[in-house]
Amino acid sequence: MSIQSTFSKLVVSAAIGITASISATAINAAEPSYVTIGTGGQTGVYYVVGQSMCRLVNRDTDEHGIKCTAPSTGGSVANINAVRQGQRDLGVAQSDWQYYALNGTKHTSFIEQGPYKDLRALFAIHGEPFTVVARADSGVKTFDDLVGKRVNLNNPGSGTRGTMEVIMAEKGWTNDTFKLAAELKSSEQSQALCDNKLDVILANVGHPSGMIKEATTSCDTRIIPVTGPEIDKLIAGNDFYAPAVVKGGLYNGNDNDVKTFGNAATMVSSAKVDNETVYQVVKAVFDNFDRFKRLHPAFANLEPKDMISNGLSAPLHDGAVRYYKEQGWM
Numbered sequence: 606m607s608i609q610s611t612f613s614k615l616v617v618s619a620a621i622g623i624t625a626s627i628s629a630t631a632i633n634a635a636e637p638s639y640v641t642i643g644t645g646g647q648t649g650v651y652y653v654v655g656q657s658m659c660r661l662v663n664r665d666t667d668e669h670g671i672k673c674t675a676p677s678t679g680g681s682v683a684n685i686n687a688v689r690q691g692q693r694d695l696g697v698a699q700s701d702w703q704y705y706a707l708n709g710t711k712h713t714s715f716i717e718q719g720p721y722k723d724l725r726a727l728f729a730i731h732g733e734p735f736t737v738v739a740r741a742d743s744g745v746k747t748f749d750d751l752v753g754k755r756v757n758l759n760n761p762g763s764g765t766r767g768t769m770e771v772i773m774a775e776k777g778w779t780n781d782t783f784k785l786a787a788e789l790k791s792s793e794q795s796q797a798l799c800d801n802k803l804d805v806i807l808a809n810v811g812h813p814s815g816m817i818k819e820a821t822t823s824c825d826t827r828i829i830p831v832t833g834p835e836i837d838k839l840i841a842g843n844d845f846y847a848p849a850v851v852k853g854g855l856y857n858g859n860d861n862d863v864k865t866f867g868n869a870a871t872m873v874s875s876a877k878v879d880n881e882t883v884y885q886v887v888k889a890v891f892d893n894f895d896r897f898k899r900l901h902p903a904f905a906n907l908e909p910k911d912m913i914s915n916g917l918s919a920p921l922h923d924g925a926v927r928y929y930k931e932q933g934w935m
C-alpha cells in the first residue's frame with residue numbers, strides 16, 4: 606500500500622471520528638424539553654404536589670431529557686384553563702372541577718368555552734375536605750353562622766372559591782350574604798384572619814395543611830362543621846363529593862373530629878400533550894412511589910390502584926395508560 610493511500614485512509618478515519626464526536630456533543634448539548642405543572646398557593650398542598658413531582662422527574666433528566674417546573678398558580682380552575690390554552694402541560698385540580706370542565710358547566714369560563722373534550726386525567730392524589738376555620742371570638746359555631754360575617758371566599762380561579770360558590774347556590778346565598786366577601790389568595794388568608802381582618806377562612810385542602818396550621822397556631826380558632834340538607838344533596842347528586850372528616854388533634858385548639866364533605870385532588874393534562882412526556886412524568890412518580898409518599902403527610906396513605914380509579918371524570922391520558930398497563934394495573 607502506498608504512503609499516499611495510507612494517508613488518505615487516515616484522513617477519512619479521522620474525519621469520521623470527528624463527525625461522530627461532533628454529533629455526540631450536539632446530542633448531549635441539546636436543550637431538554639420542559640414540562641410545567643400548575644399548582645396553587647405556596648402554603649398549600651397543591652404546590653407540594655407539583656414540586657414533589659418535579660423533584661422526581663428532574664432526578665432523571667439526563668435519561669429522558671425532560672425538565673420539570675411547578676410554579677405557584679391560582680388553583681384548580683386557573684390550572685385547567687391554562688392547560689386548555691397550552692400555557693401549562695399539567696395541572697392539579699379538584700375532582701369536581703375536572704368534571705365541570707369536561708362537561709362545560711358551573712364555572713363561567715367553562716360554560717363560555719364549552720365542554721373540554723381534550724381534558725385528560727393522570728391520577729387522583731389526596732382527599733380534600735372542605736375546611737372552614739373561624740376566629741374563636743367571631744361567634745361562628747356552625748356553617749350557617751357565616752351569614753353576616755367577614756368571609757374570605759378565596760381568589761377567583763381557585764377550586765375552593767368554586768366549591769364555595771356551589772354551596773352558596775344550594776343555600777341561596779350571594780356575596781351580599783356576608784358583611785365582607787373577600788377574595789384573598791390562600792397564602793394570604795391566615796394572616797388576615799389572625800390580624801382580625803376576617804372572621805372566617807376556607808380551604809379545600811389535604812391535611813395536615815401548612816396554611817391552616819399557620820392560622821391555628823397564630824390565633825385562637827375553631828374548625829367549623831359543614832353539614833346539613835344542602836350538603837347532603839350535593840353528596841347524593843355528585844359522585845365526586847363524599848362525606849369527609851378533619852381529624853382531631855391535627856391543629857391547635859381542635860381536638861375533636863369535625864364532619865364536613867370533600868373531593869379529591871387530581872392531576873390533569875390535555876390529549877394534545879405528547880404521550881412520551883406524560884408517560885415519563887407518571888413513571889417518575891410511581892417508580893419512586895415510596896419517596897413520593899414521604900414528601901407530604903397528606904400522601905401517606907395513597908395506593909396506586911385507588912389513584913387511577915377514584916375521583917376521575919376525564920379519560921386517562923394515553924401516556925398514563927401505557928405505564929399502568931406495563932404495571933398490570935389495567
